[in-house]
Amino acid sequence: MMILELLHFPHMRQCGNDSRVDPCHFRSRSQDLENSFEIRMPSLSRYAGQTANTSTRRSVRLIDECLTEESIDEPFLIVDHFFHENSFWRARIPLDSVVHVFGQAFNFSKIKFRNVNGRSEPVLGRDGIPKRKIPQLNHVQSRFLLSQDSPVELFPLGKDIDGEPWHLVHDFVYSIEAVGPEGVNFNLRDALGGHLLSMHRFMSTRQMVFERIVVEGQYVTESPPLPLTESSMRALLVKSLFRSHRAGTGEAYYMYRCCATNNCTSNPFQILDRVVSYPMPYRLGAFLYRLPLSPRFYLRVRGLDTDSSVRKLVRDEFQDYVQDPETKKQKRAYVRQMTQAIRKARQAQQPEDS
Secondary structure, three states, rough: OOHHHHHOOOOEEEEEEEEEEEEEHHHHHHHHHHHOOOEEOOOOOOEEEEEEEEOOOOEEEEOOEEEEEEOOOOOOOEEEEEEEEEEEEEEEEOOOEEEEEEEEEEOOOOOOOEEEOOEEEEEEEOOOOEEOOOOOOOEEHHHHEEEOOOOOOEEEEOOOOOOOEEEEEOOOOOOOOOOOOOOOOOOOOHHHHEEEEEEEEEEEEEHHHHHHHHOOOOOEOOOOOOOOOHHHHHHHHHHHHHHHHHHOOOEEEEOOOOOOOOOOOHHHHHHHHHHHHOOOOOOHHOOOOOOOHHHHHHHHHHOOOOOOOEEHOOOOOHHHHHHOHHHHHHHHHHHHHHHHHHHHHHHHHHHHHO
């Protein structure tokens, strides 16, 4: 059987002294060719056995699984499941092209409202952003900006990376997000109990803007560029890609655990702390990473917030895209599709419940 596989899939090879056949191309040409795969919720989850909704959220997967962070001899990495334009792609990501890294965050708890002359109005902070009921409930993500002459090149899943790429991306985000069955959204009970899966997404910044700002109406803020050297930015990107690959589809999302927190805040800050050598007293700041309490404060105590007075709204940078009639059309189609999927999932669940 192994001989037949090697004959039909010549890309397969051995990893060092390991006699295993490298399964990268076999999987990508079977599962990924259909741009979908089925993942079941783990046995310890209260949703055990149900199909996880990975239609838009997946960790990336290295095509060459034999690589390690220390053995990279190419100026790029090739991964599957980079998300752009509401589709997954095979991506060739340059490693020496990062010119800036930013920290991004938004609060996803409910907005505070007050009654003004019989009308309900949001309570605004001094920065003009609506105040939230739980100020400490923040989502954190990293933004990588590449040089114009060395972008990410996107190709269809399951295809070789020869020829012209289908898309060029100069700007992308690394975001850890919780995933459950269709119709199950992020909630504190599941996040604290480890009932959801942790997906380490890589997606274009425009895709993030579409999901978070256009569809969800979130107020995504961004720090000034982190004061990192070129080698540190490269290492940050490499470690983030390998962390996503290791996470795969089998890690539980834990919003908080004493020794094994696995959330949107802990992962990027732990990666950052492995890359940057902090002088005292900033070295003490590396102990703060487990809870999504105040992302900008976490940067500040590490000496990486160069101007704490800057509070940029990402929406302002992408205003033309957000207001484009075509974007609004895509939003309506996207929301309609998601609503239909949730309704279908609930209908399928009813016979099981009865």
